[in-house]
Amino acid sequence: MNQKEFDPRDYLRLSQFPHFLCPGCGHGIALRALVWAIHELEISMDDMAFVSGIGCSGRLTAYIDSNTFHVTHGRPIAFATGLAMSRPDLKVVVITGDGDCLAIGGNHLIHACRRNMDMTCMMLNNEVYGMTGGQVSPTTSEERFTPTTPDGNIEPVFDACELARAAGAGLVGREVTLQTPSLKNLIREALLHDGFSFIEVISDCTEIYGRKNDLGSSPEMILSQKSSMRPDSYGNVVDVPFRPNFMQTGILSKNERPEYGESYRRRILKQPQAGE
Ligand SMILES: Cc1ncc(C[n+]2csc(CCOP(=O)(O)OP(=O)(O)O)c2C)c(N)n1
Ligand code: SF4
Numbered sequence: 001m002n003q004k005e006f007d008p009r010d011y012l013r014l015s016q017f018p019h020f021l022c023p024g025c026g027h028g029i030a031l032r033a034l035v036w037a038i039h040e041l042e043i044s045m046d047d048m049a050f051v052s053g054i055g056c057s058g059r060l061t062a063y064i065d066s067n068t069f070h071v072t073h074g075r076p077i078a079f080a081t082g083l084a085m086s087r088p089d090l091k092v093v094v095i096t097g098d099g100d101c102l103a104i105g106g107n108h109l110i111h112a113c114r115r116n117m118d119m120t121c122m123m124l125n126n127e128v129y130g131m132t133g134g135q136v137s138p139t140t141s142e143e144r145f146t147p148t149t150p151d152g153n154i155e156p157v158f159d160a161c162e163l164a165r166a167a168g169a170g171l172v173g174r175e176v177t178l179q180t181p182s183l184k185n186l187i188r189e190a191l192l193h194d195g196f197s198f199i200e201v202i203s204d205c206t207e208i209y210g211r212k213n214d215l216g217s218s219p220e221m222i223l224s225q226k227s228s229m230r231p232d233s234y235g236n237v238v239d240v241p242f243r244p245n246f247m248q249t250g251i252l253s254k255n256e257r258p259e260y261g262e263s264y265r266r267r268i269l270k271q272p273q274a275g276e
């Protein structure tokens with residue numbers, strides 16, 4: 001454990017401040033939890049790389065003082081795949097949004113899970129396309145109002161964690177921003193895991209989505225997210241209705257199969273692995 005007191009500013013590009021997030025946006029709390037986890041693990045920022053797509057969530061890489069790549073919308077996992085394969089010495093982290101990761105980038109997500117690519121993917125789920133004005137996303141709750149669902153959303157919500165688990169992700173977990181220490185611990189586990197780790201952060205877009213749906217201030221939004229948590233577990237669900245088991249938090253699944261890059265280096269490049 002790092003004995004030095006945690007100060008997020010040690011990990012951020014202060015030259016880029018003031019940041020562009022709205023007051024009360026949950027994405028800032030997620031960023032704090034991420035650099036807190038890195039601090040505790042004492043990983044050098046020189047040994048890390050952060051890749052993000054487009055969105056308010058995607059913008060976060062601009063503020064991280066490390067190797068950062070702000071790439072095209074929906075494609076951070078594809079870029080990160082190339083990076084992880086060519087630089088296995090780096091710890092690769094993807095920061096993405098619900099639109100970036102599940103709508104335009106959904107195909108990349110399922111194949112990275114299937115291949116068990118060695119990276120941590122942190123999806124900030126605020127239920128909306130925040131950056132572009134609050135349009136409906138694959139995680140917008142039913143009946144919620146957005147500029148593209150003026151009569152209320154009629155689509156069921158994607159359960160991203162269940163999708164990632166079913167597609168083969170090595171570690172899957174979810175946390176709300178209010179539980180920042182638990183979120184930090186979850187990110188720590190994800191960073192330590194060899195293979196594809198998928199973390200869904202229940203974030204909030206207070207300014208657009210919250211305002212449009214009368215969800216109150218940011219503290220009110222994140223408190224109501226926390227109070228809708230359910231302690232039930234996937235393992236105990238027998239009759240699975242078509243609705244997401246959306247509010248279970250913590251580590252939801254874990255498997256220890258080989259990550260893709262290791263298999264590739266051993267089988268295709270015929271490189272001996274540690275201990276061989
Ligand atoms: C190819 C392409 N299509 C659409 C866009 C417009 N666009 C930018 S960000 C975004 C959605 C972002 O939503 P999300 O990933 O949930 O991030 P948030 O802003 O909510 O954090 C869209 C549709 C784009 N930049 N490029
Ligand atoms: S528009 Fe929404 S998601 Fe984007 S910074 Fe503002 S509160 Fe956050």
Ligand SMILES: [Mg+2]
Nearest residue numbers: 097098128130
């Ligand atoms: Mg979003």
